[in-house]
Amino acid sequence: MNAPFFKFGYFNTEISLVIAFIIGIAFGFSLERGGFGSARILAAQFYLSNMRVLKVMFSAIVTAMLGVYYLGVIGFLDLKLIYMTETYVLPQALGGLILGIGFVIGGYCPGTSVVSFATGSLDALMYILGALFGIFVFGEVYPLIANFYNSTNMGVVRLPEALHLSYGLVVFLVVVMAVGAFALAEWAEKKFAFRNPENEK
Amino acid sequence: MKNILSKLSLNQKLGLIAILLGLIALVAGNPFDSNEVKVNIKDIALSTVKNSDKIKPETLAEWLIEGKSDFVLIDLRNPEEFEKYTLPEAENIPLVTLPEADLYRNQKLILFADDNLRAAQGWYILKSKGFKNVYILDGGLEGWKNNVLFPRLSSNPTKEELSQFEKKKAIAKYFGGQALTDSGEVETKPEISLPASSSQQKTAGAPQPKKKKREGC
Numbered sequence: 001m002n003a004p005f006f007k008f009g010y011f012n013t014e015i016s017l018v019i020a021f022i023i024g025i026a027f028g029f030s031l032e033r034g035g036f037g038s039a040r041i042l043a044a045q046f047y048l049s050n051m052r053v054l055k056v057m058f059s060a061i062v063t064a065m066l067g068v069y070y071l072g073v074i075g076f077l078d079l080k081l082i083y084m085t086e087t088y089v090l091p092q093a094l095g096g097l098i099l100g101i102g103f104v105i106g107g108y109c110p111g112t113s114v115v116s117f118a119t120g121s122l123d124a125l126m127y128i129l130g131a132l133f134g135i136f137v138f139g140e141v142y143p144l145i146a147n148f149y150n151s152t153n154m155g156v157v158r159l160p161e162a163l164h165l166s167y168g169l170v171v172f173l174v175v176v177m178a179v180g181a182f183a184l185a186e187w188a189e190k191k192f193a194f195r196n197p198e199n200e201k
Numbered sequence: 202m203k204n205i206l207s208k209l210s211l212n213q214k215l216g217l218i219a220i221l222l223g224l225i226a227l228v229a230g231n232p233f234d235s236n237e238v239k240v241n242i243k244d245i246a247l248s249t250v251k252n253s254d255k256i257k258p259e260t261l262a263e264w265l266i267e268g269k270s271d272f273v274l275i276d277l278r279n280p281e282e283f284e285k286y287t288l289p290e291a292e293n294i295p296l297v298t299l300p301e302a303d304l305y306r307n308q309k310l311i312l313f314a315d316d317n318l319r320a321a322q323g324w325y326i327l328k329s330k331g332f333k334n335v336y337i338l339d340g341g342l343e344g345w346k347n348n349v350l351f352p353r354l355s356s357n358p359t360k361e362e363l364s365q366f367e368k369k370k371a372i373a374k375y376f377g378g379q380a381l382t383d384s385g386e387v388e389t390k391p392e393i394s395l396p397a398s399s400s401q402q403k404t405a406g407a408p409q410p411k412k413k414k415r416e417g418c
Contacts, residue, residue, distance in 0.1 A: 007307045009333075059215075066222045072232025079232050081306060167233070168226040175223030179216050 003071065007081040028115050037116040039107025039123060040197040046104050049192035051185035058178040069171050089152040106130075245328055254324065255339040256311055258348040262372050265289055272309040274338075277323045288313065288338075288345065289376070299323050306332050313338035313345075350378025 044050035071077035116124035283293040352369040370380040
């Protein structure tokens with residue numbers, strides 16, 4: 001038995017949709033339990049008073065990275081089969097900037113807005129409607145920006161190849177970076193505790 | 202030691218485990234190198250004997266006309282030969298570069314070269330690397346030429362053969378070839394020239410190159 005299971009044909013597309021549904025529910029549940037259903041906590045990340053987003057994201061990244069790396073090393077997981085998005089430098093930089101601005105203003109990213117709406121928050125509903133409207137506008141103007149959208153394509157880029165480092169070293173560096181970020185986060189939370197939304201009431 | 206560990210919070214312990222795993226990763230090697238090659242000799246031999254690893258040129262022609270896109274057509278010849286003539290929608294991956302080629306194991310791959318030999322070598326390389334859906338275009342370009350581009354009617358055709366030949370004629374025309382009859386005028390020409398390069402074929406109404414399927418979030 002080898003992974004990824006779908007690519008090796010252990011189940012078909014219909015079953016994969018069922019599995020995606022189950023994983024999606026687990027994902028949404030975890031996000032909500034992690035506190036990602038609150039726009040106040042999410043936005044506080046940008047004022048360095050509540051570092052929950054950074055901590056949760058970096059924990060997830062490190063856990064997934066170590067898992068994928070070691071499963072690949074023992075030969076269980078074929079890393080070549082894992083889909084990777086291609087890198088388009090300028091369009092992705094601009095897209096990231098737009099997403100970041102929207103995150104600060106609205107207090108959600110697309111995924112957490114859905115999570116928050118599931119808890120009954122109406123501002124999240126407005127956020128979702130806005131995102132859908134943005135998708136619609138993007139679709140309508142796509143022919144005009146298609147050139148930019150497809151520009152500066154670097155293909156699939158992985159850190160070890162881009163930095164000319166070994167995979168193990170990159171794994172180690174990311175772990176060190178994450179642990180360092182956790183320590184910094186703890187420090188920042190103490191320093192800016194006075195404006196942490198969790199400390200109010 | 203036990204004292205120090207018990208003083209740490211759960212978060213710190215988890216952080217410590219992550220650092221330890223990261224340290225081991227320094228010497229654990231490249232996760233991309235570990236894909237062992239396992240060959241099921243019996244399976245390979247059986248599929249060769251049963252011909253289940255071959256696709257007939259006529260079948261491929263029908264798929265191309267129908268615009269089927271669940272397969273990748275791979276031309277194993279040199280780039281120069283590929284430039285001169287190739288099949289519609291074919292990708293050029295010369296045999297030497299095949300082991301490093303960026304192919305997906307879940308794709309249906311159809312290999313071809315001038316004849317079966319080179320395609321069979323490529324077929325074995327991919328099979329040994331764990332690719333399951335690898336096929337050979339039976340007869341290669343030679344077979345394509347004889348069966349699709351310039352199909353020939355036998356001298357004493359039965360009614361059934363005749364009706365099939367009508368269909369073959371249409372298919373040959375679609376790909377820029379021409380059907381031959383034993384008494385036909387084309388027969389007198391000693392050399393059969395291949396239709397112009399693939400780029401011209403595409404403008405002649407051949408299926409558009411398919412878009413690469415994208416996935417992800």
